[in-house]
Amino acid sequence: MTQAESREGTDSLPGTSPEATRIPRKRDAEATQKRILSSAKHEFAMSGLGGARVDVIAEKAEANKRMIYHYFGSKEALFTKVLEEAYGDLYEAERKLKLDHLEPKVALERFVRFTWNYYLENPDFITLVNSENLHKGVHLESSDVLKSVSKNRLHMLENLLVRGQKSGVFRSGIDAMQLHISIAALGYYYLTNRYTGSIVFRCDLMAPEMLKKRIEFNVDSIIRIVSA
Amino acid sequence: MTQAESREGTDSLPGTSPEATRIPRKRDAEATQKRILSSAKHEFAMSGLGGARVDVIAEKAEANKRMIYHYFGSKEALFTKVLEEAYGDLYEAERKLKLDHLEPKVALERFVRFTWNYYLENPDFITLVNSENLHKGVHLESSDVLKSVSKNRLHMLENLLVRGQKSGVFRSGIDAMQLHISIAALGYYYLTNRYTGSIVFRCDLMAPEMLKKRIEFNVDSIIRIVSA
DNA sequence: TTCATATGTAAATATCTTGTTACTTATGGG
DNA sequence: CCCATAAGTAACAAGATATTTACATATGAA
Numbered sequence: 023m024t025q026a027e028s029r030e031g032t033d034s035l036p037g038t039s040p041e042a043t044r045i046p047r048k049r050d051a052e053a054t055q056k057r058i059l060s061s062a063k064h065e066f067a068m069s070g071l072g073g074a075r076v077d078v079i080a081e082k083a084e085a086n087k088r089m090i091y092h093y094f095g096s097k098e099a100l101f102t103k104v105l106e107e108a109y110g111d112l113y114e115a116e117r118k119l120k121l122d123h124l125e126p127k128v129a130l131e132r133f134v135r136f137t138w139n140y141y142l143e144n145p146d147f148i149t150l151v152n153s154e155n156l157h158k159g160v161h162l163e164s165s166d167v168l169k170s171v172s173k174n175r176l177h178m179l180e181n182l183l184v185r186g187q188k189s190g191v192f193r194s195g196i197d198a199m200q201l202h203i204s205i206a207a208l209g210y211y212y213l214t215n216r217y218t219g220s221i222v223f224r225c226d227l228m229a230p231e232m233l234k235k236r237i238e239f240n241v242d243s244i245i246r247i248v249s250a
Numbered sequence: 251m252t253q254a255e256s257r258e259g260t261d262s263l264p265g266t267s268p269e270a271t272r273i274p275r276k277r278d279a280e281a282t283q284k285r286i287l288s289s290a291k292h293e294f295a296m297s298g299l300g301g302a303r304v305d306v307i308a309e310k311a312e313a314n315k316r317m318i319y320h321y322f323g324s325k326e327a328l329f330t331k332v333l334e335e336a337y338g339d340l341y342e343a344e345r346k347l348k349l350d351h352l353e354p355k356v357a358l359e360r361f362v363r364f365t366w367n368y369y370l371e372n373p374d375f376i377t378l379v380n381s382e383n384l385h386k387g388v389h390l391e392s393s394d395v396l397k398s399v400s401k402n403r404l405h406m407l408e409n410l411l412v413r414g415q416k417s418g419v420f421r422s423g424i425d426a427m428q429l430h431i432s433i434a435a436l437g438y439y440y441l442t443n444r445y446t447g448s449i450v451f452r453c454d455l456m457a458p459e460m461l462k463k464r465i466e467f468n469v470d471s472i473i474r475i476v477s478a
Numbered sequence: 479t480t481c482a483t484a485t486g487t488a489a490a491t492a493t494c495t496t497g498t499t500a501c502t503t504a505t506g507g508g
Numbered sequence: 509c510c511c512a513t514a515a516g517t518a519a520c521a522a523g524a525t526a527t528t529t530a531c532a533t534a535t536g537a538a
Contacts, residue, residue, distance in 0.1 A: 156298055246477075
């Protein structure tokens with residue numbers, strides 16, 4: 023089956039020819055790039071950088087391999103772009119949280135829940151990050167995009183800690199980076215290792231009641247860690 | 251060129267010929283299997299299941315591809331065996347800890363430090379587990395070996411918690427599985443994401459003083475989580 | 479309209495990769 | 509010793525795979 027034919031199922035003809043001839047795609051560079059990025063994100067997340075196939079990415083994007091190389095240069099450059107977008111999305115969602123006006127303890131709890139929910143709702147993020155770390159971070163280490171978006175990453179949490187310390191609900195001397203890492207860790211580890219974890223512990227770690235147990239345990243843990 | 255001829259370039263005949271003759275490897279099935287397993291563990295850890303190459307595994311094992319298929323059947327079966335061994339090694343090291351006679355708090359701290367050190371000294375374990383989870387646990391879900399070695403995995407920690415609760419140092423109502431997962435998570439996440447983490451936080455997470463900071467933070471966190 | 483160029487398609491290429499096959503050699507039991 | 513068999517080697521086959529090339533078509537500016 024030709025690629026032109028492969029599209030005929032979903033579309034019909036714009037006027038001229040009666041039988042199912044190919045409908046040339048409307049030229050839309052931006053849309054094509056978006057479809058490729060979205061498809062790549064999914065494939066890279068599912069199979070890792072090494073396991074993902076350029077052919078499959080192109081096919082799922084309803085685009086052509088040639089377009090991938092045209093727009094992104096190489097499989098690895100595409101992977102880099104996907105990673106940058108994934109980090110950008112997370113950070114943007116974080117920024118939207120607006121925790122500054124909330125009571126420190128409430129704000130911290132909300133941040134813990136947000137982090138957990140983000141991982142849960144964006145499972146791609148975790149596998150993408152895992153894949154990049156398997157490759158020792160080579161795709162992001164020279165990424166100005168990541169460096170830019172990750173600037174002042176700890177600002178919000180630092181403010182939160184200072185506010186809480188001043189009001190006496192948090193103890194002093196808490197390292198914001200260590201806490202930030204811990205908040206991520208408690209959720210991330212559970213979810214990334216959900217398959218082996220379910221085997222080892224002989225239960226379905228993704229069952230709704232188990233997920234609920236986990237997030238409540240995490241919230242409680244983080245609060246205990248910072249409490250005065 | 252025949253297959254026999256193809257070897258004559260590097261080697262000459264044993265005994266009959268005077269100059270540097272080939273030394274045929276001593277036949278030792280067990281040793282060869284061990285070399286293959288060790289090499290495979292390293293390659294799978296370095297590149298993941300998909301990224302590892304059977305040829306490279308054979309070469310690094312100073313063995314032959316044929317031997318891999320002879321002894322293990324397939325790349326995936328070899329991967330399964332490597333995983334089973336990796337889990338077995340961790341669990342055996344855990345069993346050697348002998349925490350029963352220690353004061354609960356001291357014992358728990360020792361367990362947290364053990365877990366951290368094990369990940370630090372066996373970085374292969376983390377990437378192997380990551381790789382298996384990328385593959386949704388398919389290689390271990392039917393592994394009787396893993397099911398066998400992971401039996402009563404929470405026993406030690408449960409005993410510890412009960413002892414601590416009885417003596418009043420630990421609070422009651424702590425879920426041993428959640429705690430176990432958290433102890434692993436705080437170390438595992440930091441180490442598996444050390445590359446992207448170092449970029450995002452603009453510091454070398456693997457620098458000795460940073461590692462020290464992390465383990466001390468983790469020990470303190472776990473103690474706070476369980477304290478009465 | 480005309481034409482340069484951005485966008486898109488199909489096929490080729492060169493290299494890799496897993497698993498197999500045909501073959502060689504060491505080992506140990508009779 | 510003799511020889512069946514376990515252990516080991518090299519080359520091959522079939523199918524993937526990333527990237528490139530040759531070509532086609534839509535678009536918009538002149």
